[in-house]
Amino acid sequence: MRNLAAVLFIGGLGFFLFVLFFRLPLGAPPLVAGAAILEEGGETVGAANLVTAVLLAYRGMDTLGELSILFAAATAVGLVLGRRQLVVSDPEGGFILRAGSDLLFPLLLVVGLYVILHGHLTPGGGFQGGVILAAAFFVPVLARPRRGLDHGLLSFVEGLAGAAFIGIGLWALFARDAFLEPLLGKGVLGHLFSAGTLPLLSMAVGLKVGAELAGLMTSLMEAEGRES
Amino acid sequence: MALDFVSILYIGALGLLLLGTFGLVTTTHLFRLILALALAEAGVNLLLILSGYRGGAQPPILGFGPQDMPMVDPIPQALVLTAIVIGVGVQALAVAAAVRIYRRYGTLDLVALKAHLEGDLARKQGIAPPKSAEKPAGERPLSPVPPRPQEP
Amino acid sequence: MLPLILPVVLPLLAAFLVMPLARMSALIARALGPIVLTTSLVLLLPCCLDPPAQPLVLAIGNFAPPLGIVFYGDRLALLFANAVALFFLLFWDWRGGNPQQARQDALMLLLAASATGLALSGDLFNLYVFYELAAVASFGLVSLSGTGPALVATVRYLLVSAFGSVLALAGIALLYLQTGTLNLAQLGIDPEPLQGPAGLLAFGLMVIGFGVKAELFPLNYWVPEVYASAPARISALLAGLISKLAVLILLRLLVLVYGDTAAPQILLFLGILTIFFGEFSAWRAQDFPRMIAFSSIGQLGLVFIAFSLSGSWGVLAGIAVALHHLLVKSALFGLAHRWSGSLQALTGSAQRTPLAAALFVLFALSLIGVPPLPGFWTKILVLAGLAQEGSALAFTGLGAILLVTAVEAHYLFRFALQLYEKVENAPAGFRSFWEFLPSLLLGAALLAVTLRINPVADRLRAITQQAADRSFYITQVFPQAAAHRKDQP
């Protein structure tokens, strides 16, 4: 009965959605704010990757909010899962896992940092790189569950990275009277050291995301392993 | 209108959304619900990114392709990035809670969990467990004054 | 410009820092939150008491709209931002002592920041982000106790909230697809295309999405169980403050884009259902938190009904009802801190804590709208507006409000009489009056408003004048657009 109703509802909704959507200019949406950004983004922000420009400059507030959400999620997970003494029952991984993880760790670290630092130039950026960083730190934990990660350190890193993001914003606030306005020289479009404070912000984002995701995954894994 | 590339993408996005929604409204298993949620979220993210898609345009990276080619709208891309991370955070939290709940109650079925919830709450608040006496909190409304001294 | 940005950013900064700091000095970490919130209050209070003639408009990062995000601080937004700082200070966990104190404080600060952001932001997606932040932070806070019921309630809350977010995001995508912008003012410049079915559907999706926090039927099933299992402080903030801020988003959309469409009718319809379900359920509630939780649902239905009224009347009525409920319901949840058990167990509480019982009676009277308390004036605004509206649905709403208010009066005073019953071994309830100090302060505020109803009404009218004026908003954000429009006719 419930499924039947659901099917009917979904069908009805799907019908309306399809009918409505296909009246819209699909594939040729109006380009209002986007057009302006495409127009002047390169000059104003100095980032070749306009997505990153949007992310960190034009809509830096969203990114800050998003960082906060991730932070909130991590904090809440910490709250939910509690902070009791961990009893990880998972056995140590086999040789292949351990060796693989040892090999992967530096590789992932480098790739992650690269993606973060080149966020304003090429596809990628703080988030993407941060996720890779998180993976880099999480893989060894998978291999050696008992060792775990130092949550204190993680929280320290994530706190500081977040504070750095805001700090850069506040710096702009006091220097230019506008929160999160890109500072420093724009540099040459396409160069590594360009786009002002964007790489710094990217770095902060990357570190924060990395620390938080790593912390999240480790917490979940620890929770999984704990016997009560 | 023939089914062009964009339309197929849209159909996919809406389909994902509807599929996820179907899962959300039909299942009562917590973990499946989380998965369905992820599915719906994926659909919406696709929808969002499609809202900036323009046929035949290139990525919004300066110096990436030919100069005069139109570029897609960069804003939705940024938005989607944000939305994905938000989704990750929420799902992580959901999973964490599910883990705790499973440990506490030994089930992930929402029907059972709701029963546990009501029962535990009733015990905590010191009220009659739900669906027992079917009695409202106080008197019936507008009830006649009960022990009247006069004859009925 | 500082009052616009710092109340959002500083709590975030503090939230990031509070856990590392807690490792160094618990004292500093504890003090951080109140300090930051007080700073916000100090920054905001002048703007609220002596509001600038023109709204404060702040383009974040100096990116002119619609490129960047705009913070728009008119009287209404500033008032709510102020209320956020004030209420978070009021319901701050001053006692502490929780082993997870730092995390809890961090979440509280995040919630405060997001709430301020919700009040101030003028960008749709940014609002969505803050809304999500508020949601995630509140998930953490409501499961604070870590008990089974709290967790299950949280998960149910989380599921519906996430579902709502998905829908809201779909609505935003739909909007963006049609307009190519996310700036509220720019959406309002030319609302014509959005007033078709697709635009309305986008609005509908956002109503459902943001309606989760706003306790809109049928997305409010999480309300009773969450408020019953969460700490009362958190319930007070969620029911009082956060719900209103979610409504605020819809208000902005209504004023700027959807004022002349069928959108208000949707709100009216859902509002009627909400008020009906809320109040009737409350009638059967058996414990204090759930009773006022259901009552809160009902009151938010009233808010929705009020905002559905056309023109500035609706905005005025809505703001009045929302502010009144903010005051009263927060205060009632402040009482729920100790009165958390069943209604039966509270019989005779007035003997030991007469002040708290008197406060309850005061709030109950105002809630059901007994003159001359403020609740009456807000209610009569809504009713007169509905009668002027004249449509069948409006009259249905009128009847529904009257009916459920009678029901509300009955269950509230059924309990009030129980409080005053004479029993042996009266329950202790509050240990000292410090425990319901927030409620006491809010009760005093309520009485003050009663006495100074006309100045308050004038202030509200000034707020409404700004908030209900579509072109005013647009002109403030896009001076050039207004000039452009002036040329046109």
Added chain:
Amino acid sequence: MHWTHLLLELILMPLMAFFIGMGMVLTLRKIGAKLQRRIGPPFFQPLYDILKLHAKETQSSHGLIHEIGIVMAIGGYVAAETLLPVPGMNGIAQQGGLITLAYMTMIPSLGLALGVGQCANPNGSIGISRALTAMLAYDVPFILVVFGTAYAAQSTNLVEIIAAQQSDGIASWGLVQNPLLALAGLLALQGMLGKQPFEIYVAPAEIATGPMVEMGGKFLGGLFIMQCFQLYTAGVLYTSLFLGGGENWLTFLVKIFAVVSIPMAIAYLFPRFRTEDLVRFFWKWPTFLALLGLAFVLH
């Protein structure tokens, strides 16, 4: 009207009523005797009865209210008689009216009820309970009758009602104009006087169960006086409403004696009704008749 004249009327009217009432008591007893093939009492028997009762030596009083009840019973009727116009004397009929009169006649009943209640005899109380219930029963048709006649005359003033009936001989009598009302009124009269089949509340046959149970000596004597007044009032009232009142004393006396004789004559044809049946009866037939009659009056 000179005040001495009025005073004279006010004194004369009750006095006459008393004597005519005694005559009526005698008539009734005579009729009863004739129907039962007895000789019946001598002419002065009613007066003897009253004097005898007052002269009794054992007169146990149950308290002041017991005595005041009798005073009220007599006094109420004395006052009521002044509201009933008789040929040549209007008394204060102009100052009161039909409704006032109807209510005035309840004062004696109330007095009697108070007196009986004071006696603390359960049987007496039962009698009062029955009497009051009976009143509830017969007053409904009675009040409809009052309404009809007063509405037809557009006045509650008995003087005017009588004058209207005398304007055109028998044809203008209430009896002719509103026969249904007259019939209903007759039935109500039967109940009002407590005659068979409605005599359960008086319970004349069972001394121990009825209002009179504690009444002896001058208490009973007072009630006897009251009965005289009661008969007189009923007869005159009915005459005034339906039989055109008294053109002169002769026709007046004939009419009122005829009126009170009818119930007596009917009485012996019927057994007794229970209280409930009595109520049921009065709320059914006389009320129906009165309503029907009223419909004629109103249209």
Added chain:
Amino acid sequence: MNALDLLFLLSGATLLCALLFGRTRWAAPLLLLGYAAQFVALLQTNALFGEPISLSWSLVVLDQPMHWRYDALSWFFALITLGAGFLSTGYGSGVWMRDYERAGHSAGVLHTALAANVFSMVLLVGAEDFLSLFLGWELLNWATFFLMALRGGIAARAALRYLGYAFTGGMAILGAMALLYAQAGSLEFQPIRESLPQMSDGQLWVLLALLGSGFGIKMGLLPFHLWQAPAYAETPGPGSAFFSAVSARMGLYAMLVFFVGMVGLARLVQMEIPYTFLNGRDLLAWIAVFTIIFPTYTALQQQDARYLLAWHGIGQGGYMVLGVLVGTAEGSAGGLLHIFNHAITQVALLMAVFAVLYRTGTTDLNRLGGLVARMPLTFLTLLFGIISLAGLPPMAGFVSKLLVYRALLFEGMPLLFVGAIIGTLGTILSVYKLIHNIFLGQLRLEHESVQEAPLSMLIPMLSLSLLIFLAGYFPGPTLSWVAAVQAQLGLPVVNYHLGGVYDAHGGFNMIWIVSVLLAGFGIGALVFFGLGGPSKRVHQLDNYAGGHFLYAENRYQYSDHFYAGLMHLIGPWYRGSFQWLERALGSIVDFLAHFTNGFYGIAQPLLWSLAAVLGIAVWVF
């Protein structure tokens, strides 16, 4: 500052006094002084025969002005209010209050509640726009609730029931106000009065239903009458007396203001009910008649004196409405006069009953009896009261009822007339039961040493008895008030003189009637005491029946099922019909609550959210 300002100030000051000094020893004198001062201020306003007087202050809230103004109607109601407040306070000030406090109740709270009632009524009757009317109305409702509930227990439950009714009524009024505001653009009386003729019959019917039920609930009009008797009966003595005098009449006041003063009876008559012979006025009149009959016969069933009187209080309200609705000079005069006459009657009766309660500890009609020799003055008060309540000459109640009967008669309304009479007959039956079961019959052994009521209670009782008698003997003064009120309301004005009224259909003169009656009593006394020999007084406990001695320890009082025969007959006609209605409504609320609660019990209700989305999609499409 004019006299009305002074009145309001004094009323507020009295309330404040009660609040501050209610617990102290000087509370009673202080409050009596306060009420007396208000009374003087009321007389000073001269609103009855002079010009209406406005309050110097007015409020403007949310652009809505709030005025207060006293005219003849306000004056009349305020007079009753203040009189009742004064007498009830006096009654409850002495030993009664000492006893009340000894029982663990608070004198201060009682005084405060009473003063709050008086204050809100003073405010209410001065209302000159719907906002101030509603303000006064709600204040009164809550003050009433407060006074009802303060004894706790049964009283609190009765009060809650009252609240359920009263608040629903308040909401109906609020709804009507919203409609009126939408129509007239204002809540002041004058614009509304002007816009009413433009309204359609449909709109007026809605207003009639909303305001009629709103005000009717306060009055206890059928079918909203169930709350009143228990609530009034369970209130502590002075409060009960006060309520029954005037509280319910505030509903009548509001009805007079709106239906008579604004809509006008002529308009009501024009509002035909389709497919019937009835119009708006007839409908209300029939409601009034059933309000007379049903509560009166419910009163007949009661086994508790307080309940019995409270039920009669509801029934008597019907006469007032009925009289006013007839609309002729006599009818409306009777209706209005009955407000006053009933007030004094009912207060006297309740005071007598509460005096019995004070002395014997019960008002159960099956546990009393034979008290006449123990409490003769209380008996006298009760006797005067019941004669007036039953509407028999020579007391006050007779005058007002007679006026109503006459009006019905000459307007040709036989069925309403019979209904009113049936109510009166029922009243006679029931008040006899009241006085019989308390004061007559068997004296119970435990009451052998009962004393007369204390002086502080006797004084108000006896003065009221005197008033009842005088208002019946010389109805001229009260009729002059009523005539002024009629002129104020735009009704035809009654021709009155000191002894009664006269008009085209004749009239009546109470001075003659009462004088003759008194003379008749004199003659009766002369005959009774003069003719026979001395009677021998039998002791109250020395009784026999059917030749058997009745022992005082045995209970032989005939009190249970006093009118068994009648009840046997009419009981099934109306028993519980309204209780049923009330329970049905309660069950509907219960059911709805159950239904809505069900939604919050669903384990996974996202389907509902989906349905909402779908609904919106359909809507916008």
